[in-house]
Amino acid sequence: MKYDFTTLVDRSELSSSKWESMKGKGRELPKGIVPFSVADMEFKTPSKITEGLKDYLTDSILGYANPSKAYYDAICNWMKKRHGYEVNRERIATTPGVVCAIHLAIECFSKADENVLIMAPSYPPFFHAVEDCQRKLLVNNLVLKDGHYEIDFEDFEAKAKDPKTTMFILCSPHNPTGRVWKKEELERIAQICLENHVFIVADEIHHDLIMPGYHHICFPTLSKEIEDNCMMCTSVSKTFNVAGMKVSNIIIPNEERFKKFWALARKWHVTSLGILSFEACRIGYAECEDWLEELLETLAENKRFVTEYIKENLPMLKTIECEGTYLMWIDFRALNMTDEQLEEFMESKAYWYTNQGYTFLESGSGFERLNIACPKWVLEEAMERLNKAIKSL
Ligand SMILES: Cc1ncc(COP(=O)(O)O)c(C=O)c1O
Structure with missing residues (x-):
């Protein structure tokens, strides 16, 4: 590998949200525990990003920033090359x-009295956003069938049909199940939403993190009509x-919707970003594709390791196939613990500071979300700790 995916950076004093939250639990931890x-x-x-930012800072002025042509070029080139989507920069x-x-x-x-699905x-x-904005939350529970999450389209359609439902x-x-939706699934979602005048907010933040054998489809590329409704x-x-x-x-392809969104962003003054943010984004898209390729290989190997380890040593746990993202969704229900017991066990016996399944709504109860984006040796140590803790039960 050309890049370093084996060194662990000690972020305990670097204001990292996940490290601070682990520290905030106030437990005495053995040395070397990574959240x-x-x-x-x-x-x-x-x-290339960190050095590029240093170069940028030399002789620079940290004034107010606007995105440059080079910034938009980098985004549009990336989206076209990696995702086959020709984005209108406007x-x-x-x-x-x-x-x-x-x-x-x-x-x-x-609107205030409407449902968001x-x-x-x-x-x-x-769901916090829906509640904070005082809309009514509708939940379509995914169905776990033979270890694979699937969409309950009957329920989805019934909820989309409610005239009060205007957004999905x-x-x-x-996130958190790691599903990479198939074209047929996305098309069916899109069709139901079109028929029922439901606008779609497609959060595709993990779209570059796809495991081998899977293919991500950007939602707006499905058709012109769908692009206009998302x-x-x-x-x-x-x-x-x-x-x-x-x-x-x-990306808001519909002009009217784009203008409305931008006007609200201006009203709340959330349009201007830090000057280094634009530069970090530009460098990433323009110069770091080879780094991403190596990252994807590393993540695939980490996923393989965790999956095999659990199969061989902890068969009572079940991993859900991680098709995309670097988050593994693991079923701990066979341990027969309440959410509180499981959380306590994970943190005080296995020293696993994962995200607890119940925080992803009720259907997540009994699961843990494991972030596998770390050096493999960190995962190896963690699996041994978990193994020992479970054996001691
Ligand atoms: C699905 C999803 N959306 C959004 C975010 C966070 O986005 P941001 O930090 O840009 O607000 C995350 C981070 O974990 C995520 O998993």
């Missing part, structure tokens, strides 16, 4: 993060480990 929660990576950000709205864009979208494209288990900020937030690839949330944050830069690119 596996929040979706950023324990791999160094590509040196319809890209920059926001300080995808979650911010989802809040804006709810305010913009739905999501799928569960769900990335928590989706799609997570593609899906917005696509993208970001370099997951792809190149720059989540702290808070830069995301929201």
Whole structure:
């Protein structure tokens, strides 16, 4: 490998959200415990980005920033080359993060007494956003069939048909289950939403992180009609480990909707980003594709390792096939613990600081979300710890 995916950076004093939250639990931990929660990576950000930012800072002026032509070129080239999507740069709205864009979208494209539909288990900020904006939350529970999550289309359609339902937030690839939706599934979702005048917010933040054998389809590429009825949330944050830069690119193909969204973003003053954020995003897309290729190989190997380890040593647990993202969704229900017992066991016996399944709504109860974006040896140690803890039960 040309790049370093084996060194662990000690982030315990680097204001990392996931490390701070582990420390905040106040437990005495053995040396070397690494958290596996929040979706950023324990791999160094590509040196082309960190060195590029240093170069940029030399003789620079840290004034107010606007995205440049080179910035938009980098995004559009990336989307065309990696995803076959020709993006109209006039319809890209920059926001300080995808979650911010989802809040804006709810305010913009739905009304106070209307329903917003999501799928569960769900990335928590989706339902928090719906609740914060005081819309009614409708939940379409995914169905676990033979270890594979599938969409209950009958239920989805019934909820979309409610005249009060005006928005659906799609997570593609899906966090936390790791599903990469098939074309037929996306088309069926799109069709139901079109027929029932439901606007789709497609959160595709993990779209560059696809496991071998799977193919991600950008939602707006399905058809012109569908493109007009959706917005696509993208970001370099997951792809190149720059989540702290808070830069995301929201593609809203319909002109009227784009203008409405941008007007609200201006009203709340969330259109301007930090000057380094734009540069980090530009460098990532323009110069770091080879880093991503190596990252994908590393993640595929980490997934293989965890899957095999569990199969051979802890067969009572079940891994759900991770088709995309770097998050593995693992079924611990066979341990027969309550959510509280499982959390306590994971943190105080196995020293696993993962995301607890119940925080992804009820259907996540009994599961753990493991972030595998870390050096493989860190996972090897963690699996041994978990094995020992379970054997001691
Ligand atoms: C599906 C999904 N959307 C959004 C985000 C966060 O986006 P941002 O940091 O750009 O607000 C995450 C982070 O884990 C995520 O998994």
